[in-house]
């Protein structure tokens with residue numbers, strides 16, 4: 001019973017440990033799954049943005065290259081043929097033809113050394129202005145070997161539209177400044193094109209000069225045109241660390257929105273394109289999935305812990321019932337014992353119990369003493385009974401005790417004879433009026449009958465169930481003063497029988 005209780009406690013502990021371990025595993029696996037999913041989603045978005053930025057960089061390069069090629073042709077023609085009206089007209093015709101094909105270019109213009117437009121393909125131009133103060137003009141005028149210069153976005157004085165200027169210097173044979181050939185690209189043209197690409201409401205594409213000047217931003221036409229972005233992490237990575245293509249997750253300088261950026265720089269021109277998606281929008285699908293996963297995990301945990309709690313409670317209840325049963329069992333045993341004592345009978349064997357034996361022996365002793373008659377006491381003990389119990393079980397042992405008791409009863413022939421259970425596996429026989437010879441004979445018959453039962457006891461060297469018997473006889477009062485002396489003499493004889501090899505009857509010595 002006790003071990004049953006500790007088994008239940010052990011089981012409850014096991015259930016608690018298992019529940020915790022499985023719960024932890026669920027949390028860990030969910031975390032790993034969600035984290036893996038996050039990285040995979042981010043990797044995918046990053047790759048998309050990098051690829052897009054590369055494609056858009058090539059597109060911007062191609063637009064600039066086309067205009068650059070035309071500008072080079074115009075520059076060459078003017079420098080060779082001069083600036084006479086015929087030459088300018090020829091250049092204008094070629095530029096018109098090119099302009100009609102290059103739809104990304106707003107127009108081609110030739111400016112004089114004073115910044116006045118000489119010819120232009122820009123439709124409906126205002127030609128009464130001077131570009132002398134424009135950045136591109138100053139750079140080309142002051143720098144003989146400037147090459148193609150990409151200007152910041154400006155509002156054109158010729159058309160009123162926002163444009164990006166591409167300029168080449170015109171020099172005479174002595175290298176003296178003769179003016180500028182210019183192609184203008186419409187900012188709105190880029191914005192319109194970038195807006196055809198779906199990057200969600202927070203996505204943005206930026207075309208930027210490597211010095212940090214913002215040329216085009218897809219979210220608005222011109223509000224931020226020309227903004228200096230040289231301090232942005234992307235520009236710093238490009239200019240300070242020499243990174244040419246890459247990605248970043250960062251919060252934008254302009255609007256404070258967190259975005260996933262991909263960027264790529266041009267090898268030909270000092271420009272780069274950064275394409276981005278809003279992090280919140282891009283990762284929304286992942287957030288939904290992770291919420292689902294965590295909800296599922298929470299559901300599993302609730303079920304798991306509920307089951308663990310229910311099992312624990314059931315085990316606890318079983319444990320309490322076992323304990324109650326145990327105490328009822330004890331009460332019952334005590335009650336049985338009390339009943340047995342009151343009845344004077346041993347419940348298992350039906351023989352007289354120890355209490356009645358003592359009483360019977362006392363009366364028989366007194367009566368024999370009064371009459372000067374002999375009184376014999378026989379003490380019988382089952383041999384190797386512990387081994388029998390161990391091998392065949394306690395209930396089988398009980399059965400054997402009953403059988404031995406039955407044999408004993410059969411040999412208690414006279415009415416005054418008393419058979420009793422002395423204790424445990426020890427039985428006793430009180431034979432009033434019996435001399436030692438007849439007591440020995442009765443004892444021997446009992447021993448032989450038990451042996452003849454041929455109850456297998458493999459733990460015994462006799463391989464069967466046997467008895468050792470001690471017999472004591474006296475004339476009470478004359479030979480011995482107390483009944484206890486008679487019992488002690490039989491006990492000593494029994495001890496001798498055990499010592500001499502068991503399965504035998506020994507007569508105790510009479511002290512008198």
Ligand SMILES: Nc1nc2c(ncn2[C@@H]2O[C@H](COP(=O)(O)OP(=O)(O)OP(=O)(O)O)[C@@H](O)[C@H]2O)c(=O)[nH]1
Nearest residue numbers: 381382383384385386387389394395397398424425
């Ligand atoms: N089945 C059963 N066994 C009992 C009962 N009363 C006592 N026993 C057992 O009897 C055995 C007595 O063991 P021991 O005193 O070592 O004696 P033994 O094994 O018979 O060995 P020897 O007497 O030396 O031959 C113990 O295992 C007790 O548990 C009972 O009412 N029923």
